[in-house]
Amino acid sequence: DYSQECSTTYEQECSTVTERQCSTTYEKQCHTTTERECTFVNGREKCWDEPREVCNQVPRENCRDVPRQQCNQVPRQQCQQVPNQVCNQVPKQSCQQVPRKNCQNVPRQECSTESRQQCQTVSRPVTTSVPEQRCTSEYDEVCENVPSQQCKQVQDSVSRQVARQDCKTGYEQVCQQVPRQQTEHRSEQQCSTVTDRQCKKISRQNCW
Numbered sequence: 001d002y003s004q005e006c007s008t009t010y011e012q013e014c015s016t017v018t019e020r021q022c023s024t025t026y027e028k029q030c031h032t033t034t035e036r037e038c039t040f041v042n043g044r045e046k047c048w049d050e051p052r053e054v055c056n057q058v059p060r061e062n063c064r065d066v067p068r069q070q071c072n073q074v075p076r077q078q079c080q081q082v083p084n085q086v087c088n089q090v091p092k093q094s095c096q097q098v099p100r101k102n103c104q105n106v107p108r109q110e111c112s113t114e115s116r117q118q119c120q121t122v123s124r125p126v127t128t129s130v131p132e133q134r135c136t137s138e139y140d141e142v143c144e145n146v147p148s149q150q151c152k153q154v155q156d157s158v159s160r161q162v163a164r165q166d167c168k169t170g171y172e173q174v175c176q177q178v179p180r181q182q183t184e185h186r187s188e189q190q191c192s193t194v195t196d197r198q199c200k201k202i203s204r205q206n207c208w
Contacts, residue, residue: 006079014071022063030055103207111199119191127183135175 030053038047 001084002081003084004079005082006077008075008077010073010075012071013074014069016067017070018065018067020063021066022061025060025062026057027060028055029058101207103205105203106206107201108204109199110202111197113195113197115193115195117191118194119189121187122190123185123187125183126186127181129179130182131177132180133175134178135173 032051032053034049035052036047037050038045040046
């Protein structure tokens with residue numbers, strides 16, 4: 001099989017063109033003028049016209065057509081038939097030196113720190129106010145009317161019952177509630193965090 005391949009090349013093409021070139025030259029141009037001059041002769045003025053030549057540089061432009069060559073790069077495309085290249089994948093074996101590792105199991109100790117709570121029972125005194133009944137004995141005189149027999153001497157003996165007061169001392173117990181401080185020991189649990197280091201043996205593979 002063939003396919004067409006094209007490429008672009010540049011060629012130089014030239015043509016002759018005319019270019020107008022001008023230059024300036026100076027020419028000397030002279031002309032004669034008269035200048036009046038006077039003088040005194042024997043006390044009298046005598047004048048005359050004296051001719052003089054005056055010259056100036058006059059510029060003059062000279063132009064002419066000068067041929068020159070003008071060139072340009074012109075692109076051109078060139079094509080040609082080329083055979084197609086057919087490629088196939090060919091397996092290739094590539095070998096290289098690979099270092100081999102020698103390994104062995106090496107025991108080592110691995111430790112970790114674990115936290116745990118340690119608790120203990122402690123006795124703590126607790127004081128509370130409890131009501132208590134406190135009694136006192138108060139003495140009081142108690143009187144009551146009891147009948148008694150009084151007699152008096154009259155013509156006739158007459159007895160009559162009269163009332164008299166009989167008193168005796170008695171006492172009573174007066175009680176009231178008063179607060180009393182009572183202390184008792186209560187058991188409570190106190191805990192604290194402790195750390196334990198735990199280690200175990202593991203095998204690790206060392207290679208060289």
